[in-house]
Amino acid sequence: MFLFLVSSCSFFYENKDHTKKQNNNLNKEIINNFSKAISKNADNFLFYLERGKAKHAYGDYIGAIKDFNDSLRLNPNSKAIFNRANSKYAYGDYNGAIKDYEKFISRNIFQDQVFYSIANSQFILLEYEKAIENYSKSIKYDQDEENAYLNRGNAKFKIGDYIGSIKDYEKSLEINAKSYVALNNMGVSKFKLKKYRNALQDFKKSLKLNPNNYNTFYNKSLTHFELKEFKKACIDLKKSNKLGKEIFKSEYSKICF
Incomplete structure (x- = not known):
């Protein structure tokens, strides 16, 4: 088993300067304020758009989608279609997200984030060649x-x-030279090419940046096994199992345990 992570989409509504609890309190306040505004003026598409953003940030993706639907009902040209796509993605409706992203692009509003988000959805749907095309865009x-x-x-x-x-x-x-994920994954690709020594160097660099990554210890272990360095392999396999609560079992486990 090797570590491959798909980085999550960046969403419009973020508050990086607050703790999660403070974010939730702030988003609740925003939701309440816009709910009051909507009760007085239910025809303002921006009110639904902003409340939807806050609901998304709060984790209420279904509620966010409903608000974005209302924003688009009142103003079909609202940018809520992009936000709705993000909420569908977060909720797990990847096909629905792709359709909304493509509608957004069809309006000639070209943004790198849109293509990136489409590609992430396609990756999850195992449509790798399509994903590559949109990552390239x-x-x-x-x-x-x-x-x-x-x-x-x-x-x-x-x-x-x-x-x-x-x-x-x-x-x-x-x-970003400190991306332990990129280093780990590059090591895996080199492993596949049987460049085991080069792969080990990447795994070591990755572990310097994230010494608790049991996936990388596991990958490093398998690489040592391929090189018949069984003592080193067992040390890494034991570290991987300790950090990962023994989630990894390989054909080599009987050698080490």
Whole structure:
């Protein structure tokens, strides 16, 4: 088992300067304020849009979708269609999210985040080649988006393009040298190419950045096994099982335990 993470979409409504509890309190207040405003003027599409954003941030995705529907009912040109797509994505309706993102793009409002979000949905739906195409479009509009390179690398890995995936992980690392996920995944691609020593170097770098990542210890363990370095392999496998509460069992477990 290897670690491949799809980075989550960035949503319009975020408050990074507050704790989660403070965020929830703030979002509740925003929801209440806009509910009062709607009770006095139910025909203002912006009120539903803003309340929907707050509901999304609060985790009420169904409520958010309903508000975005009302915003679009009152103003079909409302940007709520993008927010509704984000809420559908968060709720797990990936096909519905893709349809909304594509509607947003059809209005000639081109944003790198839209293509990135479509690609994430397609990745989850196992439509890797389509995802690669949309990650590429996202990168065209924002060449400094590390996650677009990271996830395009993941999609390339899924279709067996290990060399292409390594190039994308390297681009992601050029933007953010501290991405332990990119280092881990690059190591996995090198493992697939049987470049075991190079893979080990990537796993070691990844663990320096995140020493509690049991996935990477597991990957490093399997790499040592391939090199017949059984003592080192067992040390890493035991660390992986300890950190991951023994969730990994491999064909080599009987050698170590």
